[in-house]
Amino acid sequence: MIWIVPFIAAAFLASGLALAYVIGGAAVLSFVISDNTRYLAVLPQKVFSQISVFSLLAMPLFILAGELMNRGGVTKSLIDLSMALIGRLRGGLGHVNIMTSVFFAGISGSAVADAAALSNTLVPAMRERGYTAEYAGAITAASSIIGPIVPPSIILIFYGALMQTSVAALFVAGILPGLLLAVALFAVNGFFAWRDDHPRVEKGEAPNLLSALFAALPALCLPLVIVGGIVLGWMTPTEAASVAVGAAIVASFFYSPLTASDVWESFSRTAVLTGSIFMILCAVAAFGHLAALERIPQAIAGLVDQMGLGPVGFLIVMNILFIFAGMVMDVPVALALLVPLLAPVALANGADPVHLGIVICFNLCIGLVSPPLGGCLLIVSTVTGVDYWRLARAVMPFVFAEIIVLGVLVFTPEISLWLPRTLGLWK
16 A cells, blocks of 8 residues: 555645645555554654754754855855966866865855855856856756765754764765866866857956965865865864864954854754754654554565666666656655665665765756756756746756766766775775
8 A cells, every 4th residue: 555655645735734744644645555554653753863963963053054154255265376377278267166166065065155256246247248048057067966965964964863973974076076076077178168169267356376376275175174084084074063063163363353233144044954853753653663564665675676677777767767856856855755665675785875865866857957847947047037947948968967977976986985995984
């Protein structure tokens, strides 16, 4: 009777309920329909065990650090540094957009925050320089997904809590894939700059490198504190997150000191985001309990054996499923729903949990810039006023490059695993 869950969920979704209520309500009703009501007595224990994970404490703290830095005026300093470094290249502002996303990734860890910040600043500047509004919005959206891959990453913490995998190893494992993604986007922008004769930043317009670097140092120190403290063993990810909050407050004094209103908005936004994620986790715990009772992971594993997919074949099929899920679901929802069902099968087939986490999170982030419901596309379209479907069409070359990078990561696990193994964070 487990097959009835999607139909119940669809009915709830059509009623306009919040997604956490849809998942949780469908799961509880499915207990009744599948004659598993007697197991509901242990559901509260299952829910609390799902959220009582030490590594999850880092999530609200990293969200708060990102919110404080976003309101502390760091964006301009990062843009100036990027302009000084690569603005003189052909298609300079496109390259600056990508480079700023790389720097921004080490601060916020959020694709949506990156997309919103750069849509307000770089997109108007690119349009003034002669770039089309669609292209400026597309490159902003495409580069924003570097944020959830490079540490600190909220979704990697989420995955680590779900799969009981080292968050420190996941953080370090995301560095090279994030940089590889940036290189791929640089290449695509370089091609369009050559084809469409995009302008470069003139010599007098680019900031002085030393002064730009000095101004950006407080912001650049934040990811160094986070990653360095974790790698050197001085801090756990949760402790690093608390240090990041303090560093974000100190760094803001170098740019635009935080007002009481800024701090209140940061705490409010953090509470809302954290609460929504934990509600989803609680709802998914109910669904996971039912899935375990109905032995769904074992059924999937048996199907994989019957089809003769093998480790690589199953990983490819799983990636296809996650890409489609990322197109229509929020990343935390897709992670919480699909990872407990599919990841154990992949691990049983020989996948490495850290490599699997990077691949899954990278995969779902591509969904943020893919129609029909790409979250970052919606943000950029709303902020810039560019028609959503024109923006979706313009972003497709970048999405294609990101899918190629995903394929490289799938077939070359060492790109993700070399750094954490070298630093002794993973076997």
